[in-house]
Amino acid sequence: MECPHQHQDILSHMLIYCDENGQYLAEHDIVNKILGLLIGSHETTSTVCTFVVKYLAELPQNIYENVYQEQMAIAKSKAPGELLNWDDIQKMKYSWNVACEVIRLNPPAQGAFREAINDFIFDGFSIPKGWKLYWSANSTHKNPEYFPEPEKFDPSRFEGTGPAPYTYVPFGGGPSMCPGKEYARMELLVFMHNLVKRFKCETLFPNGNVTYNPTPIPAKGLPVRLIPHRS
Ligand code: HEM
Incomplete structure (x- = not known):
């Protein structure tokens, strides 16, 4: 059966999607997927935006x-009203190193589950095939073997080839790795561009819990004072 796919927003796409047997997605399936996307894409990225503001201020x-x-x-290289493009994003190397360090210290997703496909020994513990395992971004990112002085904010950790494989895992790793990583990178860099181009920031409750x-999430929220640049 032919499926009309002219609607490009994701909800319309799910509502009109039908498989080769003419079956549409069940309502609870759509609800599940939309909730998953809202938490997995919006909540994660907005969390990083919050901490970017906090760190840039503090x-x-x-x-x-x-x-x-x-x-x-980058802003000065653009004509008035000209939008950012993909090449501009590639030039934002230092800003991305800063964002990566913000994410290392505050990974929005704490980790995820995996299933052992073989028996193996880890740190003296015997893990049988089939066991469910939880990998933790937070503890991996604070391992001093890979991140000396792990509590120190140091964007230079991401210069050159950056951290060793699987030591920096805010987006997971392997075949299930976050498919939204590049989209999130773009969102975060566009946010940083538009923020710093206009404002300096001060937090009202610095260094809060x-x-x-x-x-x-900052325990008291993140009230900020935005100070416009003098032109
Ligand atoms: C800073 C932002 C984000 C972070 C930190 C993040 C983190 C993660 C992590 C840790 C996973 C699990 C990966 C694994 O098990 O190895 C994941 C999966 C996923 N993410 Fe993201 N994510 C972000 C943004 C996004 C965005 C913007 C989208 C969509 C536009 C998205 C869509 C997904 C989807 C669909 C999955 C499930 C993939 C699968 O199970 O195969 N994420 N994300």
Whole structure:
């Protein structure tokens, strides 16, 4: 059966999708997938935006200044009203290193489950085939063997070839790795561009506690003072 796919938003796409037997997706399936996408794509990325603002406001100002210089060089290369394009995103290397370090310290997804496909020994523990395992982004990202002084904010960790494979896993790894990673990178960099181009930020409750629900979030929210640049 021919499926009309002219509607491109994801909900329309799911509502009109039918398989070769003419079966449409069940309502609970659509609800599940939309909820999964809202949590997996919106919640994760908005969490990183929150922490980017917090860190840019609270870190030594040379970090903000370097991001600002990089973004202004791109902004100045554009004609009035011209939008960012993919090449501009590739130039935002320092800003992405800063975002990666924000994500290392505050991974929005804490980890996920895997199933052991073979018996193996890990750290003296015998793991039988078929066991469910939970990998944790937080503890992996704080391992001093791979990230010396793990609590220190240091975007230079991502210069060159960056962290060793599977030591930096905010987007998971292997065949189930997050398919939205590049989209998230673009969203975050566009956000950083538009933020620093216009404003400096100050947080009203600096260095406050962070709670988890399920993504990390500043316990008192993140009220900020946005200070427009003098033109
Ligand atoms: C900073 C933003 C994001 C983070 C930290 C993140 C993190 C993750 C993680 C840890 C996983 C599990 C990977 C694994 O098991 O190895 C995952 C899966 C997934 N993510 Fe993301 N994600 C982000 C943004 C997005 C966006 C923007 C989208 C969609 C537009 C998205 C869609 C998905 C989907 C559909 C899966 C399930 C993949 C599968 O099971 O095969 N994510 N994400």
